[in-house]
Amino acid sequence: MLSKKTKYAIKALVVLGKNADKPPMQISKIAEEERIPKKFLEQILLDLRNAGFLYSKKGAGGGYSLNKDPKDIYLVHIMRITDGPIAMVPCASLNFYHKCDECKQETSCGIRDVFIEVRDATLKILSETSIADVISRESSLISS
Amino acid sequence: MLSKKTKYAIKALVVLGKNADKPPMQISKIAEEERIPKKFLEQILLDLRNAGFLYSKKGAGGGYSLNKDPKDIYLVHIMRITDGPIAMVPCASLNFYHKCDECKQETSCGIRDVFIEVRDATLKILSETSIADVISRESSLISS
DNA sequence: ATAAATACTACTAATTCTATATACTATACA
DNA sequence: TGTATAGTATATAGAATTAGTAGTATTTAT
Numbered sequence: 246m247l248s249k250k251t252k253y254a255i256k257a258l259v260v261l262g263k264n265a266d267k268p269p270m271q272i273s274k275i276a277e278e279e280r281i282p283k284k285f286l287e288q289i290l291l292d293l294r295n296a297g298f299l300y301s302k303k304g305a306g307g308g309y310s311l312n313k314d315p316k317d318i319y320l321v322h323i324m325r326i327t328d329g330p331i332a333m334v335p336c337a338s339l340n341f342y343h344k345c346d347e348c349k350q351e352t353s354c355g356i357r358d359v360f361i362e363v364r365d366a367t368l369k370i371l372s373e374t375s376i377a378d379v380i381s382r383e384s385s386l387i388s389s
Numbered sequence: 390m391l392s393k394k395t396k397y398a399i400k401a402l403v404v405l406g407k408n409a410d411k412p413p414m415q416i417s418k419i420a421e422e423e424r425i426p427k428k429f430l431e432q433i434l435l436d437l438r439n440a441g442f443l444y445s446k447k448g449a450g451g452g453y454s455l456n457k458d459p460k461d462i463y464l465v466h467i468m469r470i471t472d473g474p475i476a477m478v479p480c481a482s483l484n485f486y487h488k489c490d491e492c493k494q495e496t497s498c499g500i501r502d503v504f505i506e507v508r509d510a511t512l513k514i515l516s517e518t519s520i521a522d523v524i525s526r527e528s529s530l531i532s533s
Numbered sequence: 534a535t536a537a538a539t540a541c542t543a544c545t546a547a548t549t550c551t552a553t554a555t556a557c558t559a560t561a562c563a
Numbered sequence: 564t565g566t567a568t569a570g571t572a573t574a575t576a577g578a579a580t581t582a583g584t585a586g587t588a589t590t591t592a593t
Contacts, residue, residue, distance in 0.1 A: 280491035304590020347424035355523035448561025
């Protein structure tokens with residue numbers, strides 16, 4: 246399961262993507278619009294900012310805006326910042342690999358083999374889908 | 390992430406699959422062989438039994454054995470018993486659907502749309518892979 | 534300069550999930 | 564009748580998740 250943190254992160258980036266050519270948007274506005282607890286969202290936006298996805302401006306008239314083109318922000322990157330691993334088993338993770346405690350022969354583990362396949366399928370989708378894609382999916386869903 | 394519960398469940402079924410034509414296998418033997426905490430494994434096996442995957446026999450000489458052909462036990466089914474949903478977002482789940490609290494327009498949600506795609510890709514693999522497949526993957530991994 | 538708006542930081546807290554243990558019961562076999 | 568085994572229910576410790584509280588720092592507008 247995706248954590249709420251990650252879901253909120255994607256939602257915020259989508260909103261900011263739609264807002265791309267306008268002045269910075271305030272946390273409270275994003276929170277209200279997307280029904281996200283404000284203080285939780287603050288933490289999330291900070292993580293995204295520290296990861297270089299967002300630009301922030303303090304003071305009156307301040308807020309957040311995207312620091313990259315929505316086409317260049319892929320769901321994989323977001324998920325790896327907020328949730329961590331993509332794989333369903335640590336021993337099948339690329340970026341957060343960890344040997345299973347109880348495993349005796351990892352190289353010949355059939356379970357690992359299957360979940361590497363699952364990881365690759367998931368990864369393919371998530372690394373091909375950008376914030377811009379999510380936005381365009383939404384508009385085509387509305388018009389259909 | 391897959392819970393340890395699910396991982397242990399699959400491991401136990403694989404061991405029992407290899408043991409298919411022999412007398413029932415005791416919890417403690419499975420636990421020892423796969424390095425799974427015994428009491429935790431008891432619960433798991435019980436769940437699998439109640440779901441119809443296992444046959445159990447009490448008393449001396451008792452134990453667990455598969456109640457189905459290893460070819461007919463698919464990873465999806467196991468996961469739905471132990472972990473629950475396959476989808477990464479509740480609103481994209483087939484068997485454990487739940488509307489997102491904060492969502493305003495589910496039908497036009499781009500995030501949901503992407504994660505339905507991810508779910509389908511995952512589901513395809515997990516519903517095509519049986520315990521028998523996992524076992525045969527293991528032997529081909531060993532010989533290669 | 535002052536006040537208002539806003540992001541930033543740190544700490545706390547409730548709730549849920551995970552992984553396991555404890556204790557007891559029921560059943561089968563020898 | 565004793566022993567080995569599964570069955571069941573409950574408890575628990577720890578971690579992670581999801582927030583909430585309170586206060587600080589910075590910028591802008593007046």
